[in-house]
Amino acid sequence: MKKLALVTCMMIISTSVFAGDAENIAACVKSAKEFSGVTLDDFDVVYEGNIFSMSTAKWKNAFCEVGASKVYKLTVNGELLVYEGFAGKDSYDLNKSLNEKTEEAIKKMNSRIELLKKRMDKVTEDLKKPKPDHDGLTRYINEGIDKSLGGQN
Numbered sequence: 001m002k003k004l005a006l007v008t009c010m011m012i013i014s015t016s017v018f019a020g021d022a023e024n025i026a027a028c029v030k031s032a033k034e035f036s037g038v039t040l041d042d043f044d045v046v047y048e049g050n051i052f053s054m055s056t057a058k059w060k061n062a063f064c065e066v067g068a069s070k071v072y073k074l075t076v077n078g079e080l081l082v083y084e085g086f087a088g089k090d091s092y093d094l095n096k097s098l099n100e101k102t103e104e105a106i107k108k109m110n111s112r113i114e115l116l117k118k119r120m121d122k123v124t125e126d127l128k129k130p131k132p133d134h135d136g137l138t139r140y141i142n143e144g145i146d147k148s149l150g151g152q153n
Helices: 002-036 089-126 134-148
Strands: 046-048 055-059 062-067 070-076 079-083
Touching: 002 046, 002 055, 002 062, 002 070, 002 079, 079 089, 089 134
Parallel strands: none
Antiparallel strands: 046 055, 055 062, 062 070, 070 079
């Protein structure tokens, strides 16, 4: 019984790998057409499927690294068209740079959010005490908001 289950499992895995291979090749062919206008013959490919890392598809004029139907690298006629899934190395580098810039802005905004929360906590506590200074507390919050927004308020 265990042998039958093992054989069945192996057949299912190999069938899904072959289906994935066809999808990977199709993804390379589609990307080549979209990025370069070159039509690659999906029957003229030397394909090496890999379950644990990128599969490769090679034509006389093209090379493609692909996995799960996503193209990560594509070179056609010696020109690198797709790099790490992006439209070339320049796009990859720009994404990396803009992502770092965005992450820095998010960190700065998060720290400002925490400062505003602390101000609001202080105001909440002061408003529970006798004779709170409504005008002063309003000014305190408004100043914090103005500073956190860079004077845009």
